[in-house]
Amino acid sequence: MEKVLEEILSFRKERNWEQFHNPKDLAISLSLEASELLENFQWKDSQEALEENMDNIKDELADVLIYSLMLAHDLDLDVQEIIHNKVQKNAKKYPVEKALGTNKKYTEL
Known part of the structure; x- marks a missing residue:
């Protein structure tokens, strides 16, 4: 997990994005990405959604996890x-x- 977090933080630091990543905005971004994840399942049963949208589900879940890990890191949790x-x-x-x-x-x- 530490290696993953280091990769995320390095990516953010290289782009000087820490300035935009306060707890409020990270929480908002987390919620928005979770909504984007949900869109993959809208109007479909689970199996259909997984068959049609697995690549996008992976990407959106990764975004949710990335924002979650950054928020936990920044709050020293x-x-x-x-x-x-x-x-x-x-x-x-x-x-x-x-x-x-x-x-x-x-x-x-």
Whole structure:
């Protein structure tokens, strides 16, 4: 993961784009890229979307991940730690004995 982050940060630094990458704008860009990812699935079932748009899905998912990693870096957040903490929170909200095989929200379990 460190090598990927170094590549992203180097790309950004070479273009002097850090000046544009404040947390607000990175979060906005992340949301916009997530919307572009969603467009690949609009009006299609999952299988159809994957068959027709896999290359674009890869590109848009990469954009989402890139902006996410830059935002975490700039906020001095440890990605592994925050993901681990979130999974632990979700484990409490969705205990296996209640959530197994259901798509209900934790407030409905």
